[in-house]
Amino acid sequence: MPTLILGLVAFLFLYLLLQLLRAANPAVLARAIRLAGGIIALAVAAFVGIKGEVAIALPLGIFGATLLGWSPSLTSFFGKLFSTGTQSAGGHTSQVRSQFLDMILDHDSGRLGGWILVGPDAGRSLDDFDLPQLVAMMTSFDAESCALLESYLDRRFPAWRQNAQGDAAGGRRHAPAGGKMTDEEAYEILGLQPGASGDDIRRAHRGLMKKLHPDQGGSTYLAARVNEAKDTLLRTHRS
Template structure:
């Protein structure tokens, strides 16, 4: 009887899936498959519980409900969450500029904190204004390297116009004292209660965006590494 019930559920699922496959677009088909998988897991859980195997039935029930999108019951699945978190941003601040990096898109944006363009967003500055602000950062190596990371993404070939003789190039940014936990969490785009696994995952994700081997910024990569090391030492 049990196996007959499972067989009927599978047969109904295959018939429904076959009908949807003929007319559905890929997104709708994927949604149908997910729904069928969720109901199949729930049916299987019911069979286990009716036959006295509650220990197996409860996890399957929770997993099925999670697949169907009942997030409030996700505790039954051990934290299963079918949706990926999005909208995270990293923030790096220096004396003259605050820069943000969107984890999802890799887009950088910034706000001027000091100088002739104070309180203006970098996205609102034209090329001439960006060059003027870049020259203002000559006395602050960290601010300059952040601005250069932004320019690398926004203006292809900017160095050729801003640095005709390369005389104004700066070396590595000098240290500015130990990084605080608050700064480290902002750089990795994490909440203060983030655990080791979240710290390592954010570090890997960001390094894919800004690693120098991928055309990114050495300064930002160094900051991200420092943030990870700072938080993992505290943990």
């Protein structure tokens, strides 16, 4: 019976996770996963506690509570307790927005994902479209959005430039960013929280450039944005 209940809980969690992934709004998705994970962890902790396994139920319950935003001191305690001694680059994701696209880079996996912001397909993930559909979008995108989309295509379809008929974005792939970068944008690109130190900024920049530098098969446009973000924040620190 306990195995059946745990199996049902696991199935429910996976089902909800798949539904959330289809919605694909990164900010809402992150909050929803934390909420669902916290509720499930507390439910399992309660079940295990009733069975008398207090040694398992207590840490599981604390973990669930921290996912729901409770007990920040305990979160810090457990973060130090299980730390491997290595420091994060300052965040798990980087975010770059343009008029038409919102792009997210996962620091751990190096995966680049994107969502459409405006138009009839607003809210949909770029993963929902095939190569011809994505290339066709460039005809209605501004230069910065085209550069972002090309960065995504370079990762998902490495040979797309050779296969795409007429290179729909020709001449725009090196388009400069639209306007001066703000501190808020720079923090999002580097995956840092406002107020990060100069060392944190340099560390985040180095980690991202290892994944994005053109010499490593990355994106020229995104590498330029990361460099601009570093310069923007270090300039703010100096002033």
